[in-house]
Amino acid sequence: MTGRVLSGLGRRPALTITAVIAIVVALTAGNGYYTLQLLSVACLYGVLAISLDLCWGYTGILSLGHAVFFGIGDYGVAYFGTRIGRGGSITPDPSVGSMLLGLLAGLLVAGAVAVLVGLLAFSGPSSDPLFPSVVTLALTVIGYTVALGMTRLGKDSGLFGYQLWPDRSVAWYVALAALLLVVLLGARILVRSDFGLLMKAIRDNELRCRFLGYPTSRVKLAVFVGSALLAAFAGGVYGAYQGVVSPPLLNFLFATEILIWVAVGGRGSLYGPVIGAVVLQVLGARLNAEFPFAWLLVLGALLVLVVTLLPDGLYPTVQSLISRLIDRRRTTGSSPDRTERELVEAEVVGAGGPVQLPGTAVVEIADVHRSFGALQVLKGVDLTVLAGEILCLVGPNGAGKTTLLGVLSDGTTAFSGQIVLRLPQQTNLAGQTPGRLTRLGVGRKFQAPNLFDGLTVGETMCLAARRGRLPLPWRRSRRIEIGPEALRILEASGLADRIDVRVSTLTHGLKQALELAAAVALRPRLVLLDEPTAGLTVEERAAVGALLRELAAGGMTVVLVEHDFAFVRGIADRMAVLHDGRTKVVGPVAEVADSPLVREIYLGVAR
Amino acid sequence: MLTVLNVLSAASILFVVALGLEVVLGIMGVINMAHPGLMAVGAYASLEASRRGVGTVLAMLLGALAVAVAGALLEPLLRRLYSRPLDTILATWGLSLVITQLIILAFGQAPVPFDGPGDGLTTIAGTAFSSYRLALIGVAVVLGLALQALVRFTRAGLLARAVMANEDLSRSVGVNTSRVRTTTFALGAGLAGLSGALIAPLAPLEPYLGVGYLIPAFLVVLLAGRSIGGLAVAVVVLSTTQTLVALHTSSIVAGIVLVVVAMLLLRLRPQGLLRGAAA
Numbered sequence: 001m002t003g004r005v006l007s008g009l010g011r012r013p014a015l016t017i018t019a020v021i022a023i024v025v026a027l028t029a030g031n032g033y034y035t036l037q038l039l040s041v042a043c044l045y046g047v048l049a050i051s052l053d054l055c056w057g058y059t060g061i062l063s064l065g066h067a068v069f070f071g072i073g074d075y076g077v078a079y080f081g082t083r084i085g086r087g088g089s090i091t092p093d094p095s096v097g098s099m100l101l102g103l104l105a106g107l108l109v110a111g112a113v114a115v116l117v118g119l120l121a122f123s124g125p126s127s128d129p130l131f132p133s134v135v136t137l138a139l140t141v142i143g144y145t146v147a148l149g150m151t152r153l154g155k156d157s158g159l160f161g162y163q164l165w166p167d168r169s170v171a172w173y174v175a176l177a178a179l180l181l182v183v184l185l186g187a188r189i190l191v192r193s194d195f196g197l198l199m200k201a202i203r204d205n206e207l208r209c210r211f212l213g214y215p216t217s218r219v220k221l222a223v224f225v226g227s228a229l230l231a232a233f234a235g236g237v238y239g240a241y242q243g244v245v246s247p248p249l250l251n252f253l254f255a256t257e258i259l260i261w262v263a264v265g266g267r268g269s270l271y272g273p274v275i276g277a278v279v280l281q282v283l284g285a286r287l288n289a290e291f292p293f294a295w296l297l298v299l300g301a302l303l304v305l306v307v308t309l310l311p312d313g314l315y316p317t318v319q320s321l322i323s324r325l326i327d328r329r330r331t332t333g334s335s336p337d338r339t340e341r342e343l344v345e346a347e348v349v350g351a352g353g354p355v356q357l358p359g360t361a362v363v364e365i366a367d368v369h370r371s372f373g374a375l376q377v378l379k380g381v382d383l384t385v386l387a388g389e390i391l392c393l394v395g396p397n398g399a400g401k402t403t404l405l406g407v408l409s410d411g412t413t414a415f416s417g418q419i420v421l422r423l424p425q426q427t428n429l430a431g432q433t434p435g436r437l438t439r440l441g442v443g444r445k446f447q448a449p450n451l452f453d454g455l456t457v458g459e460t461m462c463l464a465a466r467r468g469r470l471p472l473p474w475r476r477s478r479r480i481e482i483g484p485e486a487l488r489i490l491e492a493s494g495l496a497d498r499i500d501v502r503v504s505t506l507t508h509g510l511k512q513a514l515e516l517a518a519a520v521a522l523r524p525r526l527v528l529l530d531e532p533t534a535g536l537t538v539e540e541r542a543a544v545g546a547l548l549r550e551l552a553a554g555g556m557t558v559v560l561v562e563h564d565f566a567f568v569r570g571i572a573d574r575m576a577v578l579h580d581g582r583t584k585v586v587g588p589v590a591e592v593a594d595s596p597l598v599r600e601i602y603l604g605v606a607r
Numbered sequence: 608m609l610t611v612l613n614v615l616s617a618a619s620i621l622f623v624v625a626l627g628l629e630v631v632l633g634i635m636g637v638i639n640m641a642h643p644g645l646m647a648v649g650a651y652a653s654l655e656a657s658r659r660g661v662g663t664v665l666a667m668l669l670g671a672l673a674v675a676v677a678g679a680l681l682e683p684l685l686r687r688l689y690s691r692p693l694d695t696i697l698a699t700w701g702l703s704l705v706i707t708q709l710i711i712l713a714f715g716q717a718p719v720p721f722d723g724p725g726d727g728l729t730t731i732a733g734t735a736f737s738s739y740r741l742a743l744i745g746v747a748v749v750l751g752l753a754l755q756a757l758v759r760f761t762r763a764g765l766l767a768r769a770v771m772a773n774e775d776l777s778r779s780v781g782v783n784t785s786r787v788r789t790t791t792f793a794l795g796a797g798l799a800g801l802s803g804a805l806i807a808p809l810a811p812l813e814p815y816l817g818v819g820y821l822i823p824a825f826l827v828v829l830l831a832g833r834s835i836g837g838l839a840v841a842v843v844v845l846s847t848t849q850t851l852v853a854l855h856t857s858s859i860v861a862g863i864v865l866v867v868v869a870m871l872l873l874r875l876r877p878q879g880l881l882r883g884a885a886a
Contacts, residue, residue: 062693120870130638130692131873134829138866141822149859252818256700263697293711300704307698308687 036169038285042278043176044238047183049261049273051230056259057267058191059223060129060203064255065117065136068143069110069228071250073235075153076106078245081162090154092161092243099164103236110232111225113139118221132224140252147247156247163243172241179237180274183230187270194471197459199223200268204452211409211446213438213468213522260303266313275315341458343496344479345487358388361422362526362557363408368417369581370403377403378415379581385526390548390558392568392589395578396601401561402447404578405528408559409444410434423525439468443524447531447561449511451503457514458499461490464518485551486521489513492543508535516544520551527551529560533567545571569593577601608734610854616740618846619747623805624817625824625831625838626750627798633833634771634791636692637685640699642799642824643817644706649674649800650807650816651710654721663724671801678796682789689788710814723808739808746805750798755835767791771833823849826869830876845869 052066080102081094117139121132148156165172190196201209202216209216239245248254257280265276280299288295310317363385370378377400385391393401407415411432419429423441432440452460458480465482480499482490490496493513498506506514516532532548533541541564548558548571562568568575568589575592577584579601585592592598624646631639653670657663681702688695724742728735758764769777770787778784803817810816827845831838848868853861 062696120874133693133696134825135870138822138870142863142866145859145862256704259697293708296704297708300701300708303701304698304705307694307701308684311691311694
């Protein structure tokens with residue numbers, strides 16, 4: 001266990017940490033009490049930067065409210081580190097006990113606030129990525145206003161003088177540097193774990209994660225709350241060390257500064273934000289003393305420049321430059337953080353329950369309607385899908401094929417009519433979320449490849465193979481256990497030799513194959529495939545066709561949308577013609593494909 | 608009557624401030640955090656103009672024009688960010704920081720008085736009320752109607768609506784979408800500058816004058832759901848809430864209630880107040 005955790009630290013943290021320490025030591029030149037204090041605070045800002053980086057850089061939640069959580073931590077310690085004296089004046093009264101109590105109180109309040117904000121931001125019907133930013137922006141306003149208004153919190157002048165051990169600055173510095181190091185290593189284990197993969201996958205493509213069966217809203221809530229707690233912890237320790245708090249600590253300007261550390265250092269890289277926080281804090285304190293206002297000008301300009309020109313930030317850019325200089329042979333497509341994962345064939349059980357008898361109904365669709373505004377796309381679809389068959393949906397563009405698959409894979413879509421799933425237990429589709437359907441045994445491949453650009457092939461398969469079971473935040477699996485069918489797709493397409501290649505650099509055909517492998521790795525009972533062979537070569541098509549036949553023979557039910565009639569004739573059992581939002585004909589392929597109706601509406605032959 | 612006038616006055620100010628944001632968000636899908644900075648530029652530019660002897664109203668218009676030009680120059684800088692909406696928030700906020708600091712360097716941080724076109728009182732139904740604030744209500748109505756007419760009845764408005772509905776398609780049928788974007792951003796910036804100039808006489812002028820309006824303006828714009836009528840409704844709803852709560856408790860509580868009410872409304876109606884949830 002310990003060995004696994006240690007190996008999770010990866011290959012080169014020592015080098016980077018040494019570099020960080022070297023920078024810090026270099027900045028300590030001209031040592032003095034003031035510098036020591038500056039660096040101690042910088043360590044805590046480093047922790048704060050890590051907390052925001054986990055939230056924003058790794059999970060894609062742009063929080064404008066992390067200053068509030070930091071401030072809540074500080075206010076908690078301030079509240080318990082002071083008391084109301086005679087005449088209502090507030091006097092400092094710090095002790096270790098009150099500090100711990102304050103820290104705990106701060107964590108509790110910050111956690112509760114984060115849960116409320118998170119529920120508001122992530123669980124709504126709107127999946128707009130701007131919404132969490134707006135909610136957290138509003139949080140800074142509320143936090144600032146509350147702090148300004150509460151007498152016990154010192155109103156606009158705040159509270160001060162409650163610091164612990166003010167004369168032991170060296171011990172504080174060592175302790176705070178150690179804290180930063182521990183948090184950094186912990187965060188590193190987290191982002192390199194399988195849970196970290198899931199965080200990055202949500203950042204890149206949240207919708208796809210839901211179709212892999214992951215409860216993304218809950219994951220985002222957990223990351224947000226955890227990140228808020230870390231920020232509040234840093235704030236509490238800051239309070240114990242500095243013994244100062246005032247409303248501007250919760251203000252939007254400080255929230256911006258945290259964002260700037262992370263953005264300039266390099267979001268999604270851990271070291272970058274820490275270096276950004278330390279360097280900008282030390283530099284800022286020096287410049288601010290000499291040229292007030294100019295520093296904010298520099299910060300603002302830096303933010304604009306980095307965000308527009310170097311969105312990855314300085315650290316990853318410098319890192320990739322250096323590694324390119326050192327190792328010219330490295331292929332540009334491979335991820336700098338090599339996965340050390342290997343594909344393993346495993347006996348994977350399906351979604352549970354016995355396999356249905358061939359020929360019994362798996363899906364019963366009755367009179368389904370769906371419209372987008374005034375446009376009616378489905379105008380009464382009736383269809384029964386049988387267990388173990390390959391059913392092909394055909395029809396001209398706009399007939400509603402993709403829309404029907406969309407409804408089948410997401411019961412929360414607005415539709416009318418009745419859809420019953422028997423997988424094998426009977427379930428009414430209406431209201432079932434994509435994640436729930438995936439766990440019930442419905443898999444889907446999208447029409448256009450729709451994957452995680454920042455992940456590698458192996459990482460994508462690792463997430464798909466888990467089928468929505470949440471990974472532990474410290475465990476990094478070495479083996480990707482996938483079923484024989486998915487493994488065969490990877491081997492036949494050549495993806496098995498490219499598991500360390502980033503998805504964004506794959507060709508269209510390989511992305512299609514990966515999509516298919518990811519859908520099949522879910523071991524669904526019912527798989528919905530939207531044009532699985534689009535963009536593939538003739539040989540690849542034949543391989544996909546053979547594979548689908550084999551899956552069906554193994555008891556999997558396949559519904560696919562396909563335009564290639566030759567392909568369909570070769571593999572499908574039955575065919576359903578969709579035209580103008582209605583099912584026109586359903587029957588064995590040979591009969592339907594040659595029927596005059598199909599010739600007329602689909603192939604465009606005059607009657 | 609005083610309460611009604613107070614609500615209308617607060618609503619009209621918020622409406623004027625939010626119009627520029629609405630234009631930029633509605634047509635470009637960009638949350639323009641540089642808004643407070645641009646407001647400050649408008650206010651200080653009209654201050655500078657009126658110090659040189661230009662009449663107040665003309666000075667305000669000149670201030671707005673200056674900001675519109677600045678907006679047209681700034682827009683190309685943001686162009687590469689349109690596919691990354693979250694990053695636009697950051698970049699425009701960075702821009703706002705830069706602008707505000709430049710104003711501080713040029714004019715100092717101390718509040719400066721700015722005399723409006725008149726500080727008299729007008730009596731309506733037995734209640735004396737600031738004439739300037741009454742005029743602002745009229746200005747808000749006129750601006751809203753003018754903008755609505757611009758979007759509905761002119762060719763420029765048609766192009767803007769086309770880009771809003773489907774930018775790729777518009778480009779493929781020959782609409783110069785980048786010019787539409789530049790014009791839109793300039794218009795939004797000009798409206799920001801105008802609102803800065805218009806609110807300048809209400810309180811001594813300071814570089815952060817727009818920051819306090821940013822969040823309420825954001826909330827109403829999100830609630831408006833890309834329609835100027837929706838914006839008017841959102842502004843009245845929120846201003847009424849805020850003014851009434853402030854009257855009975857304190858302005859701090861009112862500020863919190865405002866944000867919470869807006870958040871809840873947004874949660875219930877993510878598409879905007881005037882649109883049905885299913886649309």
